[in-house]
Structures are given as C-alpha cells and as structure tokens.
Amino acid sequence: MLSARLQIPHCPPEAIAALRRELGVGDALAQALVRRGFGEPQQARALLDGGESHAPEAFDGIEAAIEPILRHVAQRRRITVHGDYDVDGVCATALLVRALRRLGGEVDWHIPDRVAGYGLREGAVRAIAQRGSGLLVTVDCGITAVQEVALAHRLGLEVVITDHHAPRADGALPQAPIVHPTLCGYPCPHLCGTAVAYKLAQALRSASGHAPRQSGKAGPTVGDARRLASGADGLGAEDADLDLVALASVADVVELTCENRTLVRAGLRALSATTRPGLRALIEVARIDPCRLDTRAVGFGLAPRLNAPGRLYTAAPALELLMTEDPSRAAELAAALERCNGERRHVEQRILFEAEAQLRQLGEMPAYVLAGEGWHPGVVGIVASRIAERVNRPTVLVALDGDAGRGSGRSIPGFDLLAGLRACEEHLAAYGGHRAACGLEIERRRLDAFRAAFAEHAAQTLGESDLTPLERVDAVVSVRDLGLPLAEELERLAPFGRGNPKARLLIRDARIGQVRAMGQGRHARFRVFGEGAHASAVCFGAGARLPVGEGEAVDATFTLEVNEWRGVSEPRLVLRRMRVGG
Numbered sequence: 001m002l003s004a005r006l007q008i009p010h011c012p013p014e015a016i017a018a019l020r021r022e023l024g025v026g027d028a029l030a031q032a033l034v035r036r037g038f039g040e041p042q043q044a045r046a047l048l049d050g051g052e053s054h055a056p057e058a059f060d061g062i063e064a065a066i067e068p069i070l071r072h073v074a075q076r077r078r079i080t081v082h083g084d085y086d087v088d089g090v091c092a093t094a095l096l097v098r099a100l101r102r103l104g105g106e107v108d109w110h111i112p113d114r115v116a117g118y119g120l121r122e123g124a125v126r127a128i129a130q131r132g133s134g135l136l137v138t139v140d141c142g143i144t145a146v147q148e149v150a151l152a153h154r155l156g157l158e159v160v161i162t163d164h165h166a167p168r169a170d171g172a173l174p175q176a177p178i179v180h181p182t183l184c185g186y187p188c189p190h191l192c193g194t195a196v197a198y199k200l201a202q203a204l205r206s207a208s209g210h211a212p213r214q215s216g217k218a219g220p221t222v223g224d225a226r227r228l229a230s231g232a233d234g235l236g237a238e239d240a241d242l243d244l245v246a247l248a249s250v251a252d253v254v255e256l257t258c259e260n261r262t263l264v265r266a267g268l269r270a271l272s273a274t275t276r277p278g279l280r281a282l283i284e285v286a287r288i289d290p291c292r293l294d295t296r297a298v299g300f301g302l303a304p305r306l307n308a309p310g311r312l313y314t315a316a317p318a319l320e321l322l323m324t325e326d327p328s329r330a331a332e333l334a335a336a337l338e339r340c341n342g343e344r345r346h347v348e349q350r351i352l353f354e355a356e357a358q359l360r361q362l363g364e365m366p367a368y369v370l371a372g373e374g375w376h377p378g379v380v381g382i383v384a385s386r387i388a389e390r391v392n393r394p395t396v397l398v399a400l401d402g403d404a405g406r407g408s409g410r411s412i413p414g415f416d417l418l419a420g421l422r423a424c425e426e427h428l429a430a431y432g433g434h435r436a437a438c439g440l441e442i443e444r445r446r447l448d449a450f451r452a453a454f455a456e457h458a459a460q461t462l463g464e465s466d467l468t469p470l471e472r473v474d475a476v477v478s479v480r481d482l483g484l485p486l487a488e489e490l491e492r493l494a495p496f497g498r499g500n501p502k503a504r505l506l507i508r509d510a511r512i513g514q515v516r517a518m519g520q521g522r523h524a525r526f527r528v529f530g531e532g533a534h535a536s537a538v539c540f541g542a543g544a545r546l547p548v549g550e551g552e553a554v555d556a557t558f559t560l561e562v563n564e565w566r567g568v569s570e571p572r573l574v575l576r577r578m579r580v581g582g
Helices: 013-023 027-035 041-049 062-074 087-102 122-130 146-154 193-208 222-229 239-251 258-272 277-285 295-312 316-323 327-362 380-391 417-423 444-461 484-493
Strands: 005-007 079-082 107-110 135-138 158-162 368-373 395-401 404-410 430-433 437-443 470-472 505-518 523-530 533-539 553-565 568-580
Touching: 013 027, 013 041, 027 484, 041 484, 062 079, 062 135, 062 158, 062 193, 079 087, 079 122, 087 107, 087 193, 087 239, 087 295, 087 316, 107 122, 122 146, 146 158, 158 193, 193 239, 193 258, 239 258, 239 295, 258 295, 277 295, 277 316, 277 327, 295 316, 295 327, 316 327, 327 368, 327 380, 368 380, 368 404, 368 444, 380 395, 380 404, 380 437, 395 437, 395 444, 404 417, 404 444, 417 430, 417 437, 417 444, 437 444, 484 553, 484 568
Parallel strands: 005 470, 079 107, 079 135, 135 158, 368 395, 533 568
Antiparallel strands: 395 404, 404 437, 430 437, 505 523, 505 553, 523 533, 553 568
C-alpha cells in the first residue's frame, strides 16, 4: 500500500502563473490543473465550473428509439423495462419507469437475479411476451443480446436497447434501435446506464411536446404527454431524477470527467434534498448527514446497501425502495437493506479470509485465479477488487458449485481484463465485461487450465513497471501550505472518483512523529513536520504502526481533506504513499 513509483508530470511555471492570475487560484490548485491537462485558463475555468452538457440528440439515431416508445404510450400498450440487479440497473429501471408513467404509459419492469444471470436472457424474453407486453426497453444491458432480441421479434415484441457496456467481440449488434454513448457517438462516452436512461427520458419528454395530437385513442395521446410529464415536484421532471443519476454513476465507478462531472455535481445536490421516501430512509439508516453528502458517502454508504439484496438474493427490495411513495414502507425497506448489507459484509469477510490463504499458498504470480466451494457468486467481485488493489495484480475469484463455477474479476491499470479473458476463452463457458471488471462462467474441470493460461497471458502482457503501483503527483507542497484554505480550495475539483481523484500532494523530506493507534488499532494517526510547521494526518488500513522511525525523513504523498468533528472543521492529511529516505 505504501510503496509506489512517483510520477511528477512537467508543470511550466508560466502556466501556473497564468492560472493564478486569470482564475485567482492558489499555487497548489494551479499545479493540479496544469498537471491534469487544464493549463489554459479557459479550459481550467470550464472544469471548475463543471457545466459541460449535451442534448440527447447528440446520440446518433435516438429518434429511432423515441418513435416506438411514444407510439406504445399513445396506444396504451404495455411497455416492460428490463434492468439489472446492481445499483446502476436498479436506478435506471426506476428512472425510466417513472419517466414513462409521467408520459401516461402503461409500464412494468423485469429485474433478473444472479441465479438467472446478468443481462437479457431467453427465459425473461418469453415471460415478458407471455404477459402481454408490446415493447421491451432494456436499461444497463442488452447490447450483446443478439439472439434474445431476435427471439423477442419472433414472439411479437418490439425492442429498444439502452446500454453502456461493451458490445460483442465479433461486432454483432441486436437488430433494434440502440441508445449507447460509444456506439452512438455521444460526446461523453463514459455515461452509466442510468445516465443513458436519463438522456432518453429527456428526449422523450421533448419529443412528446411536439408530436401531433391523435384522436380516437382509448387513453392519453402522444400529444398529451407534455402536460403529464411536466411534474409537480418543484424540480423539472428530469432534474428530479438526477439523484438517481448521481447514485448510479458513483456506484458504477464511471469516469467522473466531461459531462459526468456536471451530472454528478448536480445529482449530489438533488440527492441531498431528495423527496424520495426510500432514499431519505436509506440516508438515515446509513447515518449520513445530507448536508455533507459527497461521492464517498454515496460509494461507501448508500451504494453498498442498495447493492446488497441483489448480490445475495434479489434486487426487488432495492427497486421497491426507489419506487415507493409510502414513508413507512420506505423505512421498512431501508431497515431490510441495512440487515442485508450486514450479512453481505459477513459473507465477504469469510471469502476474503479464505482467498488470502490461497494467495499465500500460490506465492508470487503475475495474475491470480482463486476459487472456493460455497463462495457466494454475488460477493466474489467485491473480494476480487480488494485483493487486486492490495497486491496490484489482476485477480479473478470463482464461486464453485458442483461441476461449475461463476466468477468475477478486477484488474489493474496496465492490464486489459476483457482481452485477458478472450485470450483464454477456450477454457470458459461464458464471459463478458470490460477492461477493468468482468464476469465469467467455467466448468470446474477447466479451472486449473484457465488459471495457468490467464497467468501466462498476464506474464506476457505486464512489465515489471506495471506491477508496481504508479502514484501520479498533482502538486508539490510544503507543510506550511496545508491549512484549511487549501483543503477547501482543492474541493473545487470535486466530484471525486475514477478519472478525477482527489489531488495528490507530494511533501518532500517530511518528518513523521507522534504516531498513535486509532480505530481499534486498524488505523494510525500522526503528525507531519517540516519547515517549522506541522499538520495532522491519518493512515487508514495500515495498522497502528508506520514503516518509518520517529523523525525519519520521507517523501510522501497525501490527499488533504476538511475533517468535521463535533462541529469543528479542520484540515487533515490522508497518507497515500511513502518513500523512506526520499
């Protein structure tokens, strides 16, 4: 955790001076902006303002998706929204169902469970056709469902696909209208599934206001939809759903760059003031102060609780929580999700303990495939993520059950995990995912061969530098700079997450002292001394001791945050990496 290669990108002094002069920012923030590629004042101002936004029409071909949806709304034919069991899939389902009902549509939904498996499956298609739906709209899935969409057509269903995942390796696409940020050339290619559904809802609302009124229909016409969509919830009809967009974007760990910054920034404000009884109840059970709701609170507080039932059982309670208008029912569901999340943590700890024992037995390898009997397939992905981060190696965990296994993998920056699975596909029954995360199915008898092939591919792909974490420095600072004003100014880079981490500050020749245990010995708090000044710091997850002697000089990287404790705000450093003897 503490060892890493430091990368300090070139930062011309004249560029720093220009940002300080034109934007009125401090030296550390100016350094961070330049090193992140925003050295021009206009670019930097746009980033800090976070106002990038694009019209839904920027999706090539979105009109082809709008037409069948509005036609089914006008004809009062049933529409089924097919989602997924994670936070993104559940939020996308709730958002689009709500949007279509605002338009006057007759809408239901289908969420698969982990036993049935991710994505649009044949059984779901048949069930949706049998219950009389005329249109199937996928959210957060469906881009690889070529055969399933063909089956839907044979059964008399029209289909619209909205997704953000990678298509099939052979390039085949479902024969249906598609709304997809990459395939449709959208300017922000990193939208999550809920953000795609949000953009579609915007487009539907806009198009419905300009459609001609149709007479002789048994229900609301397309032209009636604008009145029905206008909403009476204070915010605009789409703005009221930004809470779900922010929640899903953070939970799905999409890149918080380009328009995603705008959506998440506005969505966090909407989430802190949400009127949804379910989200208000969830915020309460998670003990989150709505006034300090940020990406960390979402990622570590709300998202795991919404994910828990889908990981262990069924996502139905999470979806009901987002849909209910009854505060008492919302409180019951939030309490149930809290209990489920506690069970998830217990299951996760047991799997982590067993997986780490296997790691010790296997020794040093370029990549790991770990497997266990009775491991829960809905939790192995979390454990794979923890192990990959700790050992900095691509890691796949497989839950074995009888003659088969279902697995989940997580990667490191220098390794394309999906390409790794493609290189080993002869050993797999099924697989899918993207560069950083994947899912797979495998026969037990093929496990050893897959482990060997996967490790061999990683050895050929990864260099020694890839296997040592790289710490990219945003600003070089001195201890005397580390006050509350700097901590607050660096918050202008928020929202933080993948693609936009907190600013990483390098302190050279810092001296560490007054190390004390905190958090029942799991963490350490200490002081950083330098140039006649000192600052408070913490190190999470490294135990009560640091690998440095009292007063020893180190080069260290930190993030700087505003710590709230008993009504007092103070700056606090969070240790990331340390190099003894700098």
